[in-house]
Amino acid sequence: MFDDWHRVRDGTVTWETFIKHRDRLYGQVHLALEDGTRCADNATAATCTGLLERYDNLWRFAETAPGLDPTNNAAERALRHAVIAQRSIISDWKQLSFGTQSDHGSRFVETLLTVLETCRQRDKNTFDFLTQAITAHFAGKKKPSLLARV
DSSP: HHHHHHHHHTTTSSSSHHHHHHHHHHHHHHHHHHHTOOOOOOOHHHHHHHHHHHHHHTHHHHHHOOOOOSSSSHHHHHHHHHHHHHHHHHHHHHHHOOOOOOOHHHHHHHHHHHHHHHHHHHHHHHHHHHHHHHHHHTTTTOOEEEEEEE
């Protein structure tokens, strides 16, 4: 599937051909996962059950648009500099802030790093965006979005 997607991206396969391949694979993979739910290995059966519960989401990249990347590689690359920077100051950061003490705190740091990187990519002022978001939250108004307009 990913090979086909890369061929669409480089122009050697049409989107229409990709969709035909996707439709064929969609059914085959679904049947394989259904078989997997009956597997003697409980972990495998549970994984297959979980994948079937979100099955349509696995194929979202193939429904939305020809340019939507099916991997998170671009996001990983975009956040790499933030992770490296965080590692270089992690000891000082932990000493000053005691790190994160909960899952909620960890999610906050992840979200803030994502906002910082997205603002950087979209050439938006991070402080302005956060100010608008916090102000809107407390005023009960619509919050600003960083989603790309496709």
